[in-house]
Each structure stands twice: as C-alpha cells, then as structure tokens.
Amino acid sequence: MSELKTKAVFFDRDGVILKTIIRNGKPTPAYSKKEFDEKGGFLPNVVEAIETVKKLGYLAILATNQPDIKYGNISQEDFDYVQSKVAKLPFDDIFICFHHPNENCDCRKPKPGMLLSASRKWNIDLSKSFFLGDTENDTEASKLAGCKSILMEASYNTDLEADYRIKNFTDNEGLITILTN
C-alpha cells in the first residue's frame, strides 16, 4: 500500500508569531496578560503567512517550547490567555513543550521530538518540510529532524546559520520563493 506523504511548515511561536521582549539581551515572551497586551501581541501579517503556507500545499504547525510556567515567569492563567489568542490562528496543529530543561524530555527543542511526533501523526515527509524559527533551538531541531530551516531575522540571531532567511511576513514573496523552489 502506498501512502502519499504530506509536507509541513513548522512555526516557532515567540519571535515568529508573537513579538518578543528582550531581557538581558535574550528574546523572551510576555510574562503576563498585561505585558502581552501592552508590549507583546502578534507580529504583522501572521494570518496571511499561515494561509500562504497552506495554499502552497503545506500543513502549518506550531511547535514551541514554553517552559515559563515551570520557571515561574508566568502564571497558568496568563499563559492560557496568551495561548488562547494563538489558538485562533489557522494552524492545522499545535505542539507545545511545557517541560523544564532539567526534565530532559524528548520534546524540548533543540530536540526534534515535536517534529517527529507531528510527522507520525500527519504522515509528514520531514525532508520536504521547513522549520521557521528565530533561535538556535529552532535551526538545530530542524537539522535533527531533517527539515530545512528558515530563520526569521532579528537583532539577536545575525550570526546564526540557516538554510534560508526571511526578514518578516510583511512581504510574503520571500516565503513563497523558498517554499516553491
């Protein structure tokens, strides 16, 4: 029996879908509902980017590390508030690793666990898939899963190596060129 495999574009959350807040030189998500409403929120044209990906025949899947509840940086209630906004985006699926790094789980990026789980669930050919992220955890997970990496450029990732780079979603032509070549 031949089973036709699908392909996907995996999206990181913070720095790709949501604005980050730089603390001690590192990009971090909002740590409260108030901070999300005042300084966080969505990056421009996120919905259009997800729809573009889907129109080109890819599944759009969120794969994000969210250890900040475990770190005590954000309450469960405020996390749920932020994530409820993200859940309204037209993603086909959402994978979240809530673990603390000390738990040594298989899903926390840079490990490729979330991508491998998604691949099993949706019958995804990872070699024809992309991971769109903003940090080394993303480019590394992408490499380990056998995907191609797309880096969303930011002040904190200029030295990072990736297969492709885009500046933002305001001009989707760059993304379309990468996904159709």
Ligand SMILES: [Mg+2]
């Ligand atoms: Mg990120």
